[in-house]
Amino acid sequence: GAGVSQTPSNKVTEKGKYVELRCDPISGHTALYWYRQSLGQGPEFLIYFQGTGAADDSGLPNDRFFAVRPEGSVSTLKIQRTERGDSAVYLCASSPTGITQYFGPGTRLTVL
Amino acid sequence: DQQVKQNSPSLSVQEGRISILNCDYTNSMFDYFLWYKKYPAEGPTFLISISSIKDKNEDGRFTVFLNKSAKHLSLHIVPSQPGDSAVYFCAASPINNAGGTSYGKLTFGQGTILTVHP
Numbered sequence: 001g002a003g004v005s006q007t008p009s010n011k012v013t014e015k016g017k018y019v020e021l022r023c024d025p026i027s028g029h030t031a032l033y034w035y036r037q038s039l040g041q042g043p044e045f046l047i048y049f050q051g052t053g054a055a056d057d058s059g060l061p062n063d064r065f066f067a068v069r070p071e072g073s074v075s076t077l078k079i080q081r082t083e084r085g086d087s088a089v090y091l092c093a094s095s096p097t098g099i100t101q102y103f104g105p106g107t108r109l110t111v112l
Numbered sequence: 113d114q115q116v117k118q119n120s121p122s123l124s125v126q127e128g129r130i131s132i133l134n135c136d137y138t139n140s141m142f143d144y145f146l147w148y149k150k151y152p153a154e155g156p157t158f159l160i161s162i163s164s165i166k167d168k169n170e171d172g173r174f175t176v177f178l179n180k181s182a183k184h185l186s187l188h189i190v191p192s193q194p195g196d197s198a199v200y201f202c203a204a205s206p207i208n209n210a211g212g213t214s215y216g217k218l219t220f221g222q223g224t225i226l227t228v229h230p
Contacts, residue, residue: 004155031216033216033217033218035218035220040222040223041222041223042116042201042203042220042221042222042223043156043201043218043220044220045217045218045219048216048217056217059217091155091156093155095216097216099144099146099161099205099207099216100146100158100161101158101216101218102158103148103155103156103157103158104155105153105154105155106154106155
């Protein structure tokens, strides 16, 4: 079956611009997670959805970051006024149970 | 504060021998642990997990050991194969919402680069 997909695979933007990153989870998975991975580090939690609602957004670094999952399936991570420090690989994962998570290939965001 | 630590940035092993990857954690609320493997330009792939009610879980060539009193877990790969060369991450989660942590919210270590030589 299809795994988690993320688009785009690469995104280059200029400082101050707005970006949207999309995640298509595995069909039927109710839990969806966003993580961010910087070079040489493990993934760091950003936000977790159970269905349509954000169950935990404690990992979002500031109010420039926002995520939605309006129909309980596809999710979009939105970053306003991007900064160079936002450059990282953004990973999405989904889970049927909320514990074992299955990751997508990630979106590499580069802010120039 | 790094709640999950993988103190070895890299490990080099000969094909056919055992690879042992180590992970330590500090948060006593963690009670479920996972290992992921990551190839370049791909997302992490789930390998094996263990609940804190067990001290060992085995799946083919992969075995995870958990020492809860020492807050330490390890992944054994026997025999190691060149295709196992990747970055390995351990991750931890509480099973229940408690102490301000979120069910299924994974905390990852920094990763260990495993190289298996033919």
